[in-house]
Amino acid sequence: MPQVLLRLRRQAPDLETQIVPGVSFNLLNQVEAGNIDLAVVIKPDFVLTKDLYSEPLLREPFVLVTPADMKGDDPLALLRDAPFIRYDRTSFGGRMVSQFLRQQRLAPKIALEIDEIDAIVRMVQHNLGVALVPLAGQWRERADCVRVIPLGQSADLLS
Numbered sequence: 001m002p003q004v005l006l007r008l009r010r011q012a013p014d015l016e017t018q019i020v021p022g023v024s025f026n027l028l029n030q031v032e033a034g035n036i037d038l039a040v041v042i043k044p045d046f047v048l049t050k051d052l053y054s055e056p057l058l059r060e061p062f063v064l065v066t067p068a069d070m071k072g073d074d075p076l077a078l079l080r081d082a083p084f085i086r087y088d089r090t091s092f093g094g095r096m097v098s099q100f101l102r103q104q105r106l107a108p109k110i111a112l113e114i115d116e117i118d119a120i121v122r123m124v125q126h127n128l129g130v131a132l133v134p135l136a137g138q139w140r141e142r143a144d145c146v147r148v149i150p151l152g153q154s155a156d157l158l159s
Contacts, residue, residue, distance in 0.1 A: 060136040063151060068144075070130070083110075
């Protein structure tokens with residue numbers, strides 16, 4: 001985000017910018033209501049209204065994060081066996097995780113459910129379970145505190 005804001009400032013130095021944190025669905029509703037001009041959100045799993053325009057900025061693969069000392073390299077086996085820290089199923093990203101779990105016929109034991117990706121990774125770091133999260137965000141600065149396991153071809157189901 002800082003790099004995007006720097007580029008924006010160079011291209012439109014008089015533009016006033018305010019960052020409004022929030023859940024993707026709520027931000028999308030604020031754009032639709034005219035309360036904010038744009039939002040950077042996870043791609044919704046439904047078609048936008050004709051009044052809205054979307055532009056993909058990044059494609060970020062989902063990965064499995066585990067505690068640093070957890071043994072095993074098979075992401076599907078780890079999801080079956082370890083406690084699962086669930087990306088909130090009402091969020092756009094959480095819905096993608098739900099679809100992935102259904103397609104893989106997995107029903108992990110949910111330890112807790114959170115919407116904040118950085119908080120999810122902190123919970124994994126403290127040995128509360130494993131999680132499916134996008135390979136994006138501030139948590140990557142602490143990626144050496146957890147194991148990051150690519151999902152391989154299964155990741156295609158999360159895009």
